Amino acid sequence: xxxxxxxxxxxxxxxxxxxxxxxxxxxxxxxxxxxxxxxxxxxxxxxxxxxxxxxxxxxxxxxxxxxxxxxxxxxxxxxxxxxxxxxxxxxxxxxxxxxxxxxxxxxxxxxxxxxxxxxxxxxxxxxxxxxxxxxxxxxxxxxxxxxxxxxxxxxxxx
Numbered sequence: 001x002x003x004x005x006x007x008x009x010x011x012x013x014x015x016x017x018x019x020x021x022x023x024x025x026x027x028x029x030x031x032x033x034x035x036x037x038x039x040x041x042x043x044x045x046x047x048x049x050x051x052x053x054x055x056x057x058x059x060x061x062x063x064x065x066x067x068x069x070x071x072x073x074x075x076x077x078x079x080x081x082x083x084x085x086x087x088x089x090x091x092x093x094x095x096x097x098x099x100x101x102x103x104x105x106x107x108x109x110x111x112x113x114x115x116x117x118x119x120x121x122x123x124x125x126x127x128x129x130x131x132x133x134x135x136x137x138x139x140x141x142x143x144x145x146x147x148x149x150x151x152x153x154x155x156x157x158x
Contacts, residue, residue, distance in 0.1 A: 025101075026102075
């Protein structure tokens with residue numbers, strides 16, 4: 001069996017979807033060391049006409065967004081510091097967009113950094129406008145349906 005990433009399977013074409021915008025890519029914690037998703041995202045963004053720029057901490061040295069390990073619940077003060085540091089690093093790049101490929105990271109930055117455009121890389125590659133408003137409420141409602149408990153069990157199954 002061969003496992004491929006969405007970035008290998010979908011045909012994004014090599015069209016120019018960009019009007020000169022610069023993207024700073026935030027690497028997610030699970031991909032920091034291997035860098036598989038990060039390298040694929042950067043390559044596809046560049047093939048689509050975006051310029052990718054690196055923040056001070058990128059790739060294997062990326063700073064966590066604060067979503068991992070329930071940090072938001074146990075150390076919200078630390079999360080605020082991490083997000084503020086990331087914000088400062090983003091501003092130093094002169095990038096137009098902060099792009100992520102982990103939805104948790106994207107949602108964290110979208111909620112905590114309203115002054116900068118944050119999006120999932122797939123939104124850029126597929127030319128879809130991001131709309132993260134009410135995403136947690138929509139997810140909660142999924143599990144309130146009559147089959148919600150069964151859905152939850154499926155999600156949590158190994």
